[in-house]
Amino acid sequence: MKETHYLQPLLEPRSVGIIGASDRPGSLGQTVTRNMLEAGFHGRLFLINPNHETLFDLPCYKSVEDVPHRLDLAVICTRPERAPGIVEACGRAGVKAIVVLSSGFSESGPRGSYLERQIIEIARRYKMRVLGPNCLGLVRPSIGLNATFAHASAIKGSIGLVSQSGALCAAVLDWAKPNGVGFSAVVSLGVSADIDFGDVLDFLATDHRTESIILYIEGIRNARRFMSALRAAARVKPVLVLKAGRRPEVMRAILVHSGNQPGNDAVFDAALRRSGVIRIYNISQLYAAATALFARLRPRGNRLAIITNGGGLGAMAADRAADLKIPLAELSDDTLGRLSAFLPESWSHGNPLDILGDADAERYRKTFQIVLESPEVDGVLVILTPQAMTDPTAVAEAIIEEEKHAEKPVVTCWLGQELVEEARQKFIAAGIPTFEAPEPAVELFSHVSSYYRNQKLLAQTPAPLSHHEPPRVENAQLVIETALSERRNRLNEMESKAILAAFHIPIAQTVVARSVTEAMVLAEELGLPVAMKIDSPSVIDKADSGGVRLNLGSLAAVRTAYQEIIAEVKKNVPDAVINGVAIEPMVIKRHGRELAIRVRRDPVFGPVILFGEGGKRVGMEEDMSVALPPLNGFLAQDLVRNSRVHPMLQEYRNMPAIAFDKLEQVLLRVSEMVCELPWIDYLSINPLVVDSQDAIALDAKITIQPVNPSADRYDHMAIHPYPSHLIQTWTLGDGTEITIRPIRPEDAELEAEFVRRLSPETKYFRFMTTLNELPPPMLARLTQIDYDREMAFIAVTTDKDGKEIELGVARYAVNPDGESCEFAIVVDDEWQGRGLARRLMQVLIETARARGLKYMTGIFLANNERMLRFVQSLGFTLTDDPEDRTIKKGILPLQGS
Numbered sequence: 001m002k003e004t005h006y007l008q009p010l011l012e013p014r015s016v017g018i019i020g021a022s023d024r025p026g027s028l029g030q031t032v033t034r035n036m037l038e039a040g041f042h043g044r045l046f047l048i049n050p051n052h053e054t055l056f057d058l059p060c061y062k063s064v065e066d067v068p069h070r071l072d073l074a075v076i077c078t079r080p081e082r083a084p085g086i087v088e089a090c091g092r093a094g095v096k097a098i099v100v101l102s103s104g105f106s107e108s109g110p111r112g113s114y115l116e117r118q119i120i121e122i123a124r125r126y127k128m129r130v131l132g133p134n135c136l137g138l139v140r141p142s143i144g145l146n147a148t149f150a151h152a153s154a155i156k157g158s159i160g161l162v163s164q165s166g167a168l169c170a171a172v173l174d175w176a177k178p179n180g181v182g183f184s185a186v187v188s189l190g191v192s193a194d195i196d197f198g199d200v201l202d203f204l205a206t207d208h209r210t211e212s213i214i215l216y217i218e219g220i221r222n223a224r225r226f227m228s229a230l231r232a233a234a235r236v237k238p239v240l241v242l243k244a245g246r247r248p249e250v251m252r253a254i255l256v257h258s259g260n261q262p263g264n265d266a267v268f269d270a271a272l273r274r275s276g277v278i279r280i281y282n283i284s285q286l287y288a289a290a291t292a293l294f295a296r297l298r299p300r301g302n303r304l305a306i307i308t309n310g311g312g313l314g315a316m317a318a319d320r321a322a323d324l325k326i327p328l329a330e331l332s333d334d335t336l337g338r339l340s341a342f343l344p345e346s347w348s349h350g351n352p353l354d355i356l357g358d359a360d361a362e363r364y365r366k367t368f369q370i371v372l373e374s375p376e377v378d379g380v381l382v383i384l385t386p387q388a389m390t391d392p393t394a395v396a397e398a399i400i401e402e403e404k405h406a407e408k409p410v411v412t413c414w415l416g417q418e419l420v421e422e423a424r425q426k427f428i429a430a431g432i433p434t435f436e437a438p439e440p441a442v443e444l445f446s447h448v449s450s451y452y453r454n455q456k457l458l459a460q461t462p463a464p465l466s467h468h469e470p471p472r473v474e475n476a477q478l479v480i481e482t483a484l485s486e487r488r489n490r491l492n493e494m495e496s497k498a499i500l501a502a503f504h505i506p507i508a509q510t511v512v513a514r515s516v517t518e519a520m521v522l523a524e525e526l527g528l529p530v531a532m533k534i535d536s537p538s539v540i541d542k543a544d545s546g547g548v549r550l551n552l553g554s555l556a557a558v559r560t561a562y563q564e565i566i567a568e569v570k571k572n573v574p575d576a577v578i579n580g581v582a583i584e585p586m587v588i589k590r591h592g593r594e595l596a597i598r599v600r601r602d603p604v605f606g607p608v609i610l611f612g613e614g615g616k617r618v619g620m621e622e623d624m625s626v627a628l629p630p631l632n633g634f635l636a637q638d639l640v641r642n643s644r645v646h647p648m649l650q651e652y653r654n655m656p657a658i659a660f661d662k663l664e665q666v667l668l669r670v671s672e673m674v675c676e677l678p679w680i681d682y683l684s685i686n687p688l689v690v691d692s693q694d695a696i697a698l699d700a701k702i703t704i705q706p707v708n709p710s711a712d713r714y715d716h717m718a719i720h721p722y723p724s725h726l727i728q729t730w731t732l733g734d735g736t737e738i739t740i741r742p743i744r745p746e747d748a749e750l751e752a753e754f755v756r757r758l759s760p761e762t763k764y765f766r767f768m769t770t771l772n773e774l775p776p777p778m779l780a781r782l783t784q785i786d787y788d789r790e791m792a793f794i795a796v797t798t799d800k801d802g803k804e805i806e807l808g809v810a811r812y813a814v815n816p817d818g819e820s821c822e823f824a825i826v827v828d829d830e831w832q833g834r835g836l837a838r839r840l841m842q843v844l845i846e847t848a849r850a851r852g853l854k855y856m857t858g859i860f861l862a863n864n865e866r867m868l869r870f871v872q873s874l875g876f877t878l879t880d881d882p883e884d885r886t887i888k889k890g891i892l893p894l895q896g897s
Contacts, residue, residue, distance in 0.1 A: 006815070007195070007203040009096035010129060011140055011185060013072035014043040016147065017064055017095070019086055020077035021047035021055050028101060029077040031149040032137070039139075039146035039153060044069060063089060070094045075137065075147045080104035083133070084118040091126030098123060099147055100133035106191055107134055120193050129199075135190025136166030139173070141183060142209055148188070150174075157182015158211035160204040162197060164189050164218045165244075168283075175287060180428075184209040196221055198229035205233035206781070212238045214286065223605045223718040227271060228786035231719075234276035234458055235784045236776075238451065241272055241279050242286050267602045270626040271718065274635075276458025278451045288433065288444055300408050301378030302449030303329035304442070305371045306352035308383035309359045309390065313415070314352030317381060317438035324446040328352070329377040338370050357387045365398035372406050378452075379409040379445050383438055386419040396423035400430045409448050413441040459784075461745050462632035464675040464714070464721035469504055471669070473676050476502040480679045480704050489681070489704050490537050493582050496700035499677070500685070503669045506696045508587055514580040519562040520555045522583050529553040529586040532561050533699070534569050538576035543616075545572045551586050558583075587689060587696055591655045593648060594687035595663070597670055598624065601681050605718040607674045611667070613645040614687040630721040631671040636664045649690075662695040663688075678716040679704040711852035712788070720788040726847065730839055736797060738807065738836070740843055743792040745784045747806070750796070752779055754806035759829045782811075789814045791851075793843050795827075795836055807831045810840035812848055812856065820855040821848050841874055849894045858890040 018036065022029030029049070036045055037056060045058070046067045052060040061067050064074060064086070074095045076086055080102045090098055105116040116133060123130045131138065137148035141156040152173040159182065163169045166188045173186065184207065187200050197215065204210045213233055220226045233239055243265075272279050280286055304326050308314035318328060328351045331339075336349065343363070348354035355367050364382070371377055382399055386392050392414055403410050412427055412434045414420040427434035435441040476499045483491055491499070497507045509526065512535050513519035523530045534547030542548050546568030549561035562581050569576055594615030602608050605628060612624030625643040627635060640646055640663065649658045666688060673680060682703040689696050707716065714720050727741040743751070755763065755774050774782070785792055792811035796804045808827035815821060823844060827837045848856055858876065860867050868878060868888065876890035 005203050005206065007097070007129065007199060009072035010099075010131060010195070011138065011187075011203055011207075012143065013097070013145065015046070015069055015071050015073070016041060016043060016145070017046040017048050017061075017067055017071045017074045018077060018147075019048045019064055019074055019090075021049050021052075021060065022077075023052075023055055027077075028149055031151075032075060032077055032101065032147060035146040035148060035150070035153065039141075040144040041146075042143045043072075046071065064095065065089050065093045067093065071096070073097045073099065073147070075099045075101065077101055077149075080112065080115050080133070084115060084122060087119050087122045087128075087130075091122060091128060095126075095128060097129045097131070099131045099135070099137055100190075101135060101137055101149060102132075103134040105133045106193070116191070116193050123194065130194035131187070132190035133193060134166075136169045136188035138188065139183065139186040148186075152177060154186055155180075155182040157184060158209065159183050160200075160207070160210040160213045161186045161216075162189065162200045162204070162213065163187070163216035164192070165216055166190065168216050171283075172286070179287075184211070192221060196225065198222065198225035201229035201233045205229070205236055210237065213240070215239065215241045216286075217241060217243045220604050223271075224720075224788055227275060227605075227718045228720075228789050230275045230277065231458060232781070232784070232786060234455075235780045239275075239277040240286075240447070241277050242281070242283075243268060243272075243279065264602055264604075266622065266626045267605050267608050267628075270608065270628055271605055273450075273454045274457050274628050274719065276451075276455045278447045278454070280447060284440070285443065285447070288435070288440065300452070302452055303327050303376060303378040304381060304445055304449075305329045305331070305374070305377045305379070306381045306383065307364070307367055307371060308352055308354055308385075309357050309364075309387065310383070310385045311348065311352075311354040313383050313385060313413075313438055314348075314354050317383065317413075317442050318352055320439045320442040321446075324442065326442065326446050326449055329374070331374065332376055335370060335374045335376070339367060342366055358389045359395075360389065361391060361394040361398040364395045365402055368399055368402050372402070372408060372410075377408065379411070379448060380406075381411045381413065381438070381441050381445060383413045383415070383441075384420070384423075385415045392416075392420045392423040393426065396426050400426060400432065403430070403432055409445060411435070411441045411445055413438050457635065457638065459745055460632055460635050461722050461784075462630040462635065462671070463724045464630055464672065471503040471672055471676070473502070476673070476677060480677065483704060484679070484706055488537065491702040491704065492535060492537060492579065493533065493700065494535070496683075496702040497697070499673065499702055500669075500697055500700055503673050505666055505669045505685075506694065507700070508584040508696060508698050510582050510584040512580045512582050513562065516559050516562050519581060519583060520558050523552070523555060523558045526583060526585050528555075528558075529588075530558065530583050531586045531698075532558070532565060533582045533584075534565055535579040535582045536569065536573075536576045537579075539569060539573055545569050545576075551588075584698070587698055589689050589691040592689040592691040593645070593658055594689055595645065596624070596684065596686040597667065597688055598685075599670065599674055599680060599683035606716050607680070609639065609667070609670060609674065611639050611643050613648075614685075618686055628719055629671045629674040629717065630719065631668055633664055633668070636667040636671075639667065640664070656692040658690045659692055659694060662693075663690050666695050666697070675714060675717065675721055678707045681705045711850060714788075720786060723787050723791075726793075726843075728843070730795075732834060732836075738795050738797055738839075740793050740795050740840065742787060743783055743785060743794050743809065743811075747794065748779055748783045750794070750804060750806045751783050751809070754809070754828065757828055757830075758826065762826060762829055782809075785811075790821075791844065791847055793840055793847075795840055808836050808840055810837075810844045812844055814851075814853065815857070819853060820857055821853050822857050822859070823848075824858070837870065838874075845874075845892070845894065854893070854895050856892045856894055860888050860890060862886055862888050 018033050020029040021033045024030050047055045047058050047060045048064055049060050050062040054060055074090050105112040139146050139154045141154050146153055150170045150173050154173055155177055169188045204213050304321055306314050306317050331351055344356055355363055371380055384395055414423050424434050479495050479498050500507050511522050513522050529551050532549045533542050539545045547565050552558050552561055565581050596612055596614030596618045598610040609627050609629055610624040625639050627639040651657045684701040685697045687698050723742050730738045790813040794809045795807045798804055810825040812821040812823040871890050876892045878888050878890050881887045881889055
C-alpha cells in the first residue's frame with residue numbers, strides 16, 4: 001500500500017506559483033519571489049501577475065489558469081479583497097494547496113472575517129488546503145522552498161518549527177543561521193483558518209527529515225485535534241512547546257489579536273505534561289533548546305550530578321535544582337570510594353562534587369568519567385571558573401573527549417569571558433550545551449527531566465471504566481435527566497451524593513428533614529452525633545449562609561440547630577427556596593485529612609480534575625494540582641504527588657500516612673464520572689476525609705448542562721479513553737476463541753512479533769518493505785494511536801502458556817475532511833483463508849459507521865489481486881489512480897448514500 005500525507009502538496013510541492021509576484025522593492029510579492037529564487041527551489045516555479053510579461057528573467061502569467069502546468073502550491077501575495085476571486089481561480093486550475101500571506105482578514109474585523117470565510121468555503125469546495133491567512137509562510141530548506149517574506153533564510157537541519165506568530169518565526173530564522181541551527185521545516189500558521197497545529201504535527205511526525213519539533217502557541221482552536229496530533233508526534237520525536245498567555249491580561253490580548261482562545265495556563269500545562277512534551281517559558285530557553293536539547297540530550301531520568309571547582313557555584317546550581325524539583329543524585333559508596341581514591345582529601349565527598357580550585361584537566365576528566373558511569377546518575381552538569389591554576393580550554397577538551405562515549409545528558413557552564421571564550425567555542429562545535437551561569441544550565445536539564453517524566457504520562461492509556469465493580473451509569477443518568485426535565489442545572493446534596501454512590505464513592509448517608517420533629521426522629525435513627533446542613537438549591541455556600549451545624553450530640557441540640565439553620569438562612573438569603581435540613585452521621589476521624597476534588601469544564605480542553613486541600617482550608621484553584629481525564633492509577637498518583645498538600649498526606653506530626661490506595665480509587669471513580677457523564681459542568685467533593693484506613697465524601701455539589709447527542713460517546717473530552725466497550729470475542733469453526741479488541745500502547749512487542757512472522761510478500765503488500773523489523777517510530781505509530789481519529793483492531797488468541805498471539809490487525813485513519821477514513825488490513829499468513837480478515841473488516845466498518853463517517857477508502861497495489869478481490873467482495877468500488885498506474889483506489893459508502 002502506498003501512503004502519502006495530505007499536506008505533501010504544501011510541504012513537498014513539485015510546482016509553485018507566486019500570485020502577485022513583483023519587482024517593486026519592498027513589496028510582498030518581490031520579497032517572496034526573491035526568497036524563492038535565492039533558495040533555489042528544486043521544482044518548477046511560476047510567476048503570476050497580469051501587469052508583467054516577465055519578472056526576474058522568468059515568464060509571467062496573467063492568471064493562475066494560464067499556467068501550463070498544474071500547481072501543487074500557490075502563494076497569494078495580493079490585497080485581501082482580491083483573495084476570494086484568486087482562490088476560485090486556483091480551484092478551477094486544480095491547485096492543491098494555498099498559502100495566503102496577506103493580512104486584513106478575521107484579525108481586522110467583520111469585513112475581513114467575511115473575506116476569510118469566503119476563502120475557506122471556496123477552498124473546501126475544490127478540496128484545497130489553506131495555510132494562513134496573515135502568516136509569514138513556510139520554509140522547506142531541503143527542497144529549496146522559501147515561500148516567506150522573511151529577510152533571513154534557513155539552513156537545512158532536523159528541527160521542525162511551527163508557530164502562530166510570524167514575527168517569532170522571522171526572529172528565530174534571523175538568529176538561527178549565524179548560530180548554525182538548521183530546520184527541516186518552518187511553518188507560520190497565521191490565523192489558522194484551515195491548516196492548524198494538528199495538521200502540521202501530523203506531517204512532521206512521519207517526516208523523515210524532521211527529528212524534533214518546536215511549537216510556539218498562543219491559543220488552541222480544536223483541543224481534541226491538537227492533543228491527538230501532539231501526542232502522536234511526541235511518541236516518536238521530542239517536542240518542545242513555548243506557550244504565550246500565562247497571565248489573564250495577556251490572554252485577553254491574544255484573544256483580541258488572533259482570535260485564539262489561550263485557556264487556563266494550569267490546564268494547558270497539564271495537557272502538555274500528558275502529551276509527553278517539554279514546555280519552555282522564554283525565547284532564551286528556546287534558543288538554548290534549539291542549539292542543544294535536541295542535538296544530543298536524551299533523557300535517562302532526573303537525578304543530576306554537579307561537578308565544580310568552586311563550592312559556591314555548586315551550591316547555586318543545587319539551589320536552582322531544588323527550586324525546579326530536580327533531585328541531586330545520591331552517590332553510592334562505590335562511586336564515592338572511586339572518587340576519593342584520587343581526589344584531594346578535602347573534596348566535598350558528596351554531590352555537588354567540589355573538586356577544588358586547583359583542579360586540572362586530568363582531575364576533571366577522571367571525575368567526569370566516574371560520575372558518568374555511576375548508575376545513580378542520570379545527567380551531569382560540569383561547572384568551571386577560571387582560577388589561577390585552571391586551564392579552561394584543556395578542561396573543555398577533556399570533557400569533550402569523554403562525552404563522546406556518554407549516553408547521558410551533559411551540560412556545561414564555563415564562567416567568565418575572555419579566558420573561557422575558546423572553551424565555549426569548542427563546546428559549541430562539539431554540540432555540547434554550554435552556559436555562562438549555572439542557573440540556565442540547570443533549567444535546561446530540568447527540561448530534559450520533564451521530558452523523561454512526561455513521556456511516562458504519555459504512555460498511559462486509561463480505560464474509561466474501572467476493572468473493579470462497574471458503576472451504575474444508568475442510575476446516575478436518570479438522576480441527571482430528571483433534574484434537566486425539571487429545568488434545573490444544580491443538583492441538591494442528595495442527588496449529588498446519589499451520583500457519587502452510583503460510581504461507588506463512599507459517602508456519608510444523608511436524609512432530609514422538613515420539620516423539627518422529623519429532624520429529631522431521623523437523627524435518632526442515624527445515631528448521634530450528627531451534622532446538619534441546609535438543603536436549598538438557592539444556597540451555594542452553606543457555611544457562609546449560616547446553614548451548617550456540626551457534632552450535634554443530643555436531640556435537644558438537633559432541635560435547636562434545625563431552628564437556627566432555618567432562621568439564619570432566611571435572614572442571609574431572603575429569597576432562598578428551602579427544602580429542609582439535611583442530616584448525616586458526624587464522621588470523626590482522628591487522623592483524617594480533609595481534601596477536595598473538583599471537576600470543571602475548561603473552555604479549551606473540556607473537563608479537568610483538580611485535587612488539593614479541603615475543608616475550611618480549601619484554597620483557590622491555583623493552589624490545586626490539575627490533570628486531564630481519563631486517569632489510571634499512575635496518573636492519579638501523579639496528580640496527588642504534584643499537589644501542595646502531598647507532604648501532609650505522608651506520616652506527619654505523629655499521624656500515620658493516609659490510605660493512598662483509597663484516595664486513588666476515589667480519583668479513578670471521579671475520572672469514570674467525567675468520562676461517562678458528559679452533562680457534568682462542575683463537581684466538588686469537599687471535604688473528602690481520608691485517614692489511614694479509608695476515604696469518605698462528606699459533601700458534594702454538582703452542576704449540569706444539557707449536551708447534544710454525538711456519535712462519539714467521549715466527544716466532550718480532549719483525550720479519548722481506551723474504548724473498552726468495543727472489545728468482543730469470536731469463535732472460529734474449529735472452536736478457537738479469538739478476541740478482537742482495540743490496540744494498546746503495550747501491544748508494541750506483540751505487534752513487532754506479528755510483523756516478524758509475516759511472509760516477505762505479505763509484508764511488502766502492507767508496509768512496502770520486506771524488512772524483518774519495523775523501525776521503532778513506525779512501531780510506536782502503529783500501537784500508540786488516538787482513538788478519536790483512528791482505530792486499530794487486533795485479533796488475538798492465547799497459546800498453551802496463556803500468552804497472547806496476534807493473528808491480524810485492521811485499522812482506519814480519519815481523513816482531514818472528517819467524513820471519510822482510509823483503511824489497511826493484514827493477517828498472519830498461517831491464519832489467512834479462515835474468515836478472520838472478513839471478520840476484522842466487519843468490525844472495522846461497523847465502528848467507522850457508528851463514528852458517523854460516510855466513506856471508507858483504500859489504496860492498493862494493482863498487482864495485489866487477492867486484496868482487490870477481497871475488497872470488492874466487501875462492496876468497495878475500485879478505480880485506477882490517474883497519477884500512478886501501479887495503484888488502485890477503492891471506496892465504500894458507509895451511510896447508504
